[in-house]
Amino acid sequence: MTGLKLFRFSDIFIYFLIVLICISVFFFFNGKSGSNIIIVEIDGKESYLFDSSKYGIFEIKAFEEKKMLLEISEEGVRLKESECPLKICLKRGFLGEYPDSIICVPLHAVIRFKGEIERNSKIDVISQ
C-alpha cells in the first residue's frame, strides 16, 4: 500500500477504455430511427404491440402473469402501475424516443418504440 497515489497517468487507459465501450454502445443503438409503434417485450419475446396515437390504459401480463398498466396519452407513454417490488419502472416516467426503453427487471419486461430496421415483426396484431 506504501506510496499508492490517488491518480496516476496510466489511469488514462482505463478511462479511455470505458469511453470507447460507451461510444460503441451509443453507435450500436443510434442510426436506427424509430416509429410510432410501441413494443412490449416479455422474456425477450415481442408480446404486445401498441400504436402510440391510440390513447388509453392497457393491461400487460408480464413474467409469472403479474400485471402492468401501460398508459398512452398525449403526454407520452409510461407505466402507470406494476406488480414489481421496487417500482423503479414507474419512477422512470415517460418513454423517450427509440432506443430509450422502460425496463422492469423483476417482471422481465422491456417497453420501447420499434426501431426502423425491425419493421417485419412476427406480431401482426396491434392492441386496440
Add this chain to the structure above:
Amino acid sequence: MIHNAKKTRNLVFLSFFILLSSAIFFIESLIPVPVPIPGFRWGFSNSIVLIIILLYGPKNAIITVLCKIFLGSMMSGRLFSPGFFMALGGGFVSVLVMSFIYSIKINGLAGISVAGAFSNNLVQLIIASAVFLRSAYVFYFLPYLAVIGTISAAINSLIALEGTKWIQKRNLI
C-alpha cells in the same frame, strides 16, 4: 502469543469492516433511487472493499464482497431477487478486476476504483440482459451508469485512501 494476538485483532477488524460494508449496502437500498435505471447504486460500500484490498489483500476483499451482498440483501429482504443476483455477479467481477489492477501496481486508486465500478455496472447489465430480460436494450443505459459510476468511484477512492492512511497512522492494524 504475540502472533496470535495480531491474528485475532486482524480478524476482529475484518469482521468490523464486513459489517460496516453490509450496513452501508443495506442503508443504500433504503434510499430512494435518484436515477431510475436498473442496476443503479451509489456503491459507497465499495470504499470499504478498497480499504480491505489495500490492508488485507484480494482474498479477504472477495470474502467481504460476498458477505456484504448476502448480509445486506438479507437485511433488506431482497435475497435471491433479480437485484441480488445482479449485485452478486457485478460485485464478484468488480473485486476481481480491482484486485488484478491493484496487483500490477501501475494505476492510482481512482483508476482501480473506476475500473471496479464500470465492470460492476457492465456485469450487472449482462446478467439483467441474459438472465432476466433476454433483450439487449438494457445496454442503452450503460453510458449513463458509467458517468454516475465514475463519479461515485472517484469519491470512494478518496474515502478509501484517506481511511487507510488514518488506520495506518494510528497503527490500528
